[in-house]
Amino acid sequence: MIFSKKWNEINPLKRLKEGLAKTRANFISGIERVISGGRKINEELLEELEESLILADLGIHTVSDILDGLREDVKRERITEEIEVKNYLKKGILGILNQVDPRLDTGTTSPFVILVVGVNGSGKTTTIGKLAVKFVNENKEVILAAGDTFRAAAIEQLEIWGERAGVDVIKSKSGADPSAVIFDAVQAIKARKGDILIADTAGRLHTKTNLMEELKKVKRVMDKGLSGAPHEVMLVLDSTTGQNAISQAELFNKNLSITGLVLTKLDGTAKGGVIINIVKELGIPVRYIGVGEGIDDLREFNPTQFVDALFEG
Numbered sequence: 001m002i003f004s005k006k007w008n009e010i011n012p013l014k015r016l017k018e019g020l021a022k023t024r025a026n027f028i029s030g031i032e033r034v035i036s037g038g039r040k041i042n043e044e045l046l047e048e049l050e051e052s053l054i055l056a057d058l059g060i061h062t063v064s065d066i067l068d069g070l071r072e073d074v075k076r077e078r079i080t081e082e083i084e085v086k087n088y089l090k091k092g093i094l095g096i097l098n099q100v101d102p103r104l105d106t107g108t109t110s111p112f113v114i115l116v117v118g119v120n121g122s123g124k125t126t127t128i129g130k131l132a133v134k135f136v137n138e139n140k141e142v143i144l145a146a147g148d149t150f151r152a153a154a155i156e157q158l159e160i161w162g163e164r165a166g167v168d169v170i171k172s173k174s175g176a177d178p179s180a181v182i183f184d185a186v187q188a189i190k191a192r193k194g195d196i197l198i199a200d201t202a203g204r205l206h207t208k209t210n211l212m213e214e215l216k217k218v219k220r221v222m223d224k225g226l227s228g229a230p231h232e233v234m235l236v237l238d239s240t241t242g243q244n245a246i247s248q249a250e251l252f253n254k255n256l257s258i259t260g261l262v263l264t265k266l267d268g269t270a271k272g273g274v275i276i277n278i279v280k281e282l283g284i285p286v287r288y289i290g291v292g293e294g295i296d297d298l299r300e301f302n303p304t305q306f307v308d309a310l311f312e313g
């Protein structure tokens, strides 16, 4: 564990590359199959490139947006070399990712309240645990709210993370109203003059309206307890679901005005290119990415590092 932490600090890009290995292999091998071997840069090549980027989960709109400019440059003979094509793609993707600021600044107000939502099993509770550890390491006082009252096991799972991070978990019995538990947690963080409250919620299908209404109520109750809360509505998406993550994000956003995203399980998928499409289509920043199940496997999303990791062989 100690070794892995040091390793992370010494070489974060290498660690990120390991986590993104499958996505990277899918992405770069697809591109290199098209643009290596001294081929002429022409329309046929661009079409193949288009296809390989779509297969890398960048989404049709995003790919045609990037390729429009590239086509123009090829036509005007501003781009004639393979390496220039690669650099153009890199710049185009980075440009998309840099359209929104990924950083979550929890210092803007105190206490800072984060509501975490997402479909079943997307990685909400694990992400909350990892975030709690991270914030505690930054000397923040953190409280967790066990707003997933559907199952007793969900409360226990959050309590285990609470113990690991050394933070309190405000809970109630399973079956209780999540809004009530979360209201209590808001009171607790205010009374303690703590820094950050992170509220867990039960996973739900984005298509179930009554469950969405429940989350809207949670939001209203948070604001009643502390005007302006929640300060971050964080949607956790499982990146292994690929393009389906987009429709999930759209529906959650429509109902709850999502302010930040977490993409989990990037270590287990070749579909990580979906991040680029999500940022392009939704304009919502990706705050963190999950590249494993361990405590230090939640990384702040850094567009430059991400793109470097994707393109470097």
Ligand SMILES: Nc1nc2c(ncn2[C@@H]2O[C@H](COP(=O)(O)OP(=O)(O)OP(=O)(O)O)[C@@H](O)[C@H]2O)c(=O)[nH]1
Residues within 6 Å of the ligand: 118, 119, 120, 121, 122, 123, 124, 125, 126, 127, 148, 154, 201, 202, 203, 204, 264, 265, 266, 267, 268, 289, 290, 291, 292, 293, 297
């Ligand atoms: N490999 C990998 N596994 C992850 C990552 N994040 C979460 N998981 C795993 O995904 C599974 C589900 O995670 P949870 O945190 O319980 O998901 P949840 O969204 O809280 O699930 P519900 O509360 O049931 O809706 C667990 O086995 C986690 O260990 C990640 O970044 N990488």
Ligand SMILES: [Mg+2]
Residues within 6 Å of the ligand: 124, 125, 126, 148, 154, 200, 201, 203
């Ligand atoms: Mg959970």
